[in-house]
Amino acid sequence: MKMNMIDFFEALFQYEFLQKALFTSVMVGVICGIVGCFIILRGMSLMGDAISHAVLPGVAISYMLGISFFFGAVITGVLTAIGIGYVSQNSRIKHDMAIGIMFTSMFAVGIVIITFMKSSADLYHILFGNVLAVRMSDMWITVGIGVLVIGLVTLFYKELLVSTFDPTMAESYGLPNKWIHYALMVVLTMVTVASLQTVGIVLVVAMLITPAATAYLLTNRLSVMIYFAALFGIIASVFGLYFSFIYNLASGATIVLVSAFMFAMAFFFSPSQGLVWKALKARRNRAELMR
Amino acid sequence: MEHALEIERLFVSYLGNQVVKDITFSVKKGSLVGIIGPNGAGKSTLMKATLNLISKDKGDIKIFGEPLKKWKKNIAYVPQRSDIDWDFPITVIDVVLLGTYPKLGLFKRPTKSDREWAQECLKTVGMENFSGRQIGELSGGQQQRVFLARALAQKAELFFLDEPFVGIDVASEETIINILRDLKKEGKTILVVHHDLSKAESYFDHLLLLNQHMIHYGASEEVLQPEVITKAYANQFSFLQPKGVNVTS
Ligand SMILES: Nc1ncnc2c1ncn2[C@@H]1O[C@H](COP(=O)(O)OP(=O)(O)OP(=O)(O)O)[C@@H](O)[C@H]1O
Ligand SMILES: [Mg+2]
Numbered sequence: 001m002k003m004n005m006i007d008f009f010e011a012l013f014q015y016e017f018l019q020k021a022l023f024t025s026v027m028v029g030v031i032c033g034i035v036g037c038f039i040i041l042r043g044m045s046l047m048g049d050a051i052s053h054a055v056l057p058g059v060a061i062s063y064m065l066g067i068s069f070f071f072g073a074v075i076t077g078v079l080t081a082i083g084i085g086y087v088s089q090n091s092r093i094k095h096d097m098a099i100g101i102m103f104t105s106m107f108a109v110g111i112v113i114i115t116f117m118k119s120s121a122d123l124y125h126i127l128f129g130n131v132l133a134v135r136m137s138d139m140w141i142t143v144g145i146g147v148l149v150i151g152l153v154t155l156f157y158k159e160l161l162v163s164t165f166d167p168t169m170a171e172s173y174g175l176p177n178k179w180i181h182y183a184l185m186v187v188l189t190m191v192t193v194a195s196l197q198t199v200g201i202v203l204v205v206a207m208l209i210t211p212a213a214t215a216y217l218l219t220n221r222l223s224v225m226i227y228f229a230a231l232f233g234i235i236a237s238v239f240g241l242y243f244s245f246i247y248n249l250a251s252g253a254t255i256v257l258v259s260a261f262m263f264a265m266a267f268f269f270s271p272s273q274g275l276v277w278k279a280l281k282a283r284r285n286r287a288e289l290m291r
Numbered sequence: 292m293e294h295a296l297e298i299e300r301l302f303v304s305y306l307g308n309q310v311v312k313d314i315t316f317s318v319k320k321g322s323l324v325g326i327i328g329p330n331g332a333g334k335s336t337l338m339k340a341t342l343n344l345i346s347k348d349k350g351d352i353k354i355f356g357e358p359l360k361k362w363k364k365n366i367a368y369v370p371q372r373s374d375i376d377w378d379f380p381i382t383v384i385d386v387v388l389l390g391t392y393p394k395l396g397l398f399k400r401p402t403k404s405d406r407e408w409a410q411e412c413l414k415t416v417g418m419e420n421f422s423g424r425q426i427g428e429l430s431g432g433q434q435q436r437v438f439l440a441r442a443l444a445q446k447a448e449l450f451f452l453d454e455p456f457v458g459i460d461v462a463s464e465e466t467i468i469n470i471l472r473d474l475k476k477e478g479k480t481i482l483v484v485h486h487d488l489s490k491a492e493s494y495f496d497h498l499l500l501l502n503q504h505m506i507h508y509g510a511s512e513e514v515l516q517p518e519v520i521t522k523a524y525a526n527q528f529s530f531l532q533p534k535g536v537n538v539t540s
Contacts, residue, residue: 043376158392162389162392164379165375165389168368168373168374169389172368221381221385225380
């Protein structure tokens with residue numbers, strides 16, 4: 001293990017591709033953590049899953065046309081968000097049903113398009129990520145998205161907090177809830193794009209939800225939760241990349257597993273919410289009453 | 292005297308089912324008005340439509356003679372039931388602090404004096420010892436008081452309170468009605484949906500009696516006449532009186 005650590009650091013100094021991979025993963029960890037907080041608190045985990053899958057056709061088409069998949073992904077992602085809203089508002093189809101229908105359809109379209117492409121390695125990389133092949137342009141897109149996300153959340157923190165916690169109050173003092181929702185959808189598709197290289201489409205949702213959920217178990221303040229989620233995202237990215245490099249595993253999977261491990265720790269040992277402490281406390285109380 | 296609120300010929304329906312029919316009334320600045328009527332009379336619907344939280348079929352609403360849009364930041368609303376997530380990572384004091392947001396404007400953060408003001412509002416409703424608690428870790432009545440504190444923190448001109456006394460103990464009700472009276476003295480205008488007819492006269496200067504249609508709007512003692520009240524509570528009145536609800540007191 002110690003040898004491996006040294007190997008990793010040596011490689012890190014030596015190879016530019018590894019530096020880029022690490023930098024991009026950390027960035028992705030931060031933005032997924034931040035955006036994930038709002039996604040889970042707004043009860044949109046399923047929506048996050050849907051949007052991240054639904055960008056596939058956009059990515060595939062961009063790939064075929066040889067353009068940056070940023071635009072394709074954002075367009076299909078936003079179209080899906082609008083489509084889900086449209087179907088659920090104009091029929092008796094419930095929101096979760098609409099999500100299920102729309103995102104699987106979009107995903108299927110994407111797969112069909114990709115089968116027309118020559119290599120299946122591309123599909124594999126889009127679905128599961130290939131962080132070691134991060135190009136300079138991908139890195140800059142990620143940085144751009146990161147700056148945008150951090151900037152938006154910093155500037156509109158107040159508004160995001162109110163419209164997430166109490167949409168009725170937000171609306172009654174004139175905040176445009178609907179636009180905030182769609183802006184968040186756009187940001188979500190961008191985050192998905194940024195995460196494509198590191199964790200891949202299939203596992204993006206894990207990076208959105210797991211670090212944020214871990215943070216959720218540890219604090220009663222949104223601002224603290226956001227910092228924690230970003231921190232857990234970074235830890236997952238760094239250690240995930242490390243394990244991926246050392247054991248030659250798919251980076252997406254190792255990153256997600258590290259964050260799942262952190263979640264499990266918080267789930268059992270969080271000072272206020274942890275199952276272990278709760279059980280111990282309950283036992284102590286019962287014992288006291290027995291006396 | 293200046294009118295804080297004027298509603299003219301308001302109609303509201305849910306899915307084609309009309310529940311607020313042809314309501315017209317106006318409220319003078321600095322009055323404390325009660326809205327009464329049986330369950331399903333459309334009291335909450337009237338408030339929501341006034342605040343444009345649900346769409347109306349028809350009707351004209353003016354706040355201080357201007358469209359609602361201009362006054363939104365000066366209106367505090369406490370709904371009958373908050374559809375919020377009680378597990379949200381937010382403490383009591385931060386909920387109250389939200390009340391200062393409308394007037395802060397974009398990009399500004401609450402200052403130390405805003406925090407002190409929020410703490411003061413919390414103290415007014417007697418909840419100052421709970422400021423660090425997570426909002427879900429309170430009893431129903433305590434939660435209601437926190438939301439009232441938030442409304443106070445808004446330093447609004449108009450207050451819309453939908454059944455603020457439900458689930459609140461007698462002492463706190465007394466405190467809160469005194470707060471409302473103080474607000475009135477400062478020239479604020481307050482509308483309160485209320486169920487307890489026996490207190491209605493001592494609490495409010497004016498009453499709006501509803502049962503989908505507007506039955507009567509006027510001075511409290513005028514509305515609380517048996518022949519007026521019966522029109523709204525048609526099937527319930529014979530049941531109310533033997534129970535000791537004295538509507539003329
Ligand atoms: N979201 C809704 N969808 C459909 N109908 C509704 C909805 N909300 C209320 N209603 C109906 O509108 C009518 C008026 O409801 P409202 O909530 O305004 O009554 P209320 O006077 O506030 O009653 P309560 O004293 O019980 O609070 C009721 O008949 C109710 O069934
Ligand atoms: Mg009601």
